[in-house]
Amino acid sequence: MSKIADQNGFSLIEMMIAMFLLMVGFLAVITVLWSSAQSGSFSRNMTTAANLNQDMMERLTSLSYDDLVVSANFVDYTTANPMASGFTRQTKIEQNAAADLKTITVKISWNEHGRTKTRLYTVMKSKSY
DSSP: OOOOOOOSSSSHHHHHHHHHHHHHHHHHHHHHHHHHHHHHHHHHHHHHHHHHHHHHHHHHTTGGGSSSSOOSEEEOOOOOOGGGGTEEEEEEEEEEEGGTEEEEEEEEEEEETTTEEEEEEEEETTTTT
16 A cells, blocks of 8 residues: 555645635624624614604694694604613604694604614694594
């Protein structure tokens, strides 16, 4: 037998190729985990914004038409709600006198990765109901 046939183990090149393949596999797993965490954060923020909007809309639509105060700009709404931590709620009520309608707009904003995200929700309230 020759010396080459008697060698046991792996060569340096084989080890480097195996390490490269493992590294590619680990990077793929880390990318999937990172994307999953980002998606979870986005979903949590959107759900919180929807819940805050629902709360605000229920408060405003429970008022009578005449009790809704018309505002030209968005007005801040503050509360000691732990769910609202990091979120701002603003409301704007516009009146369409010809149709006896008031448009209620709720703006929910929050900071996500250094950028301000905003969602607007609108509902109309008629004087007849």
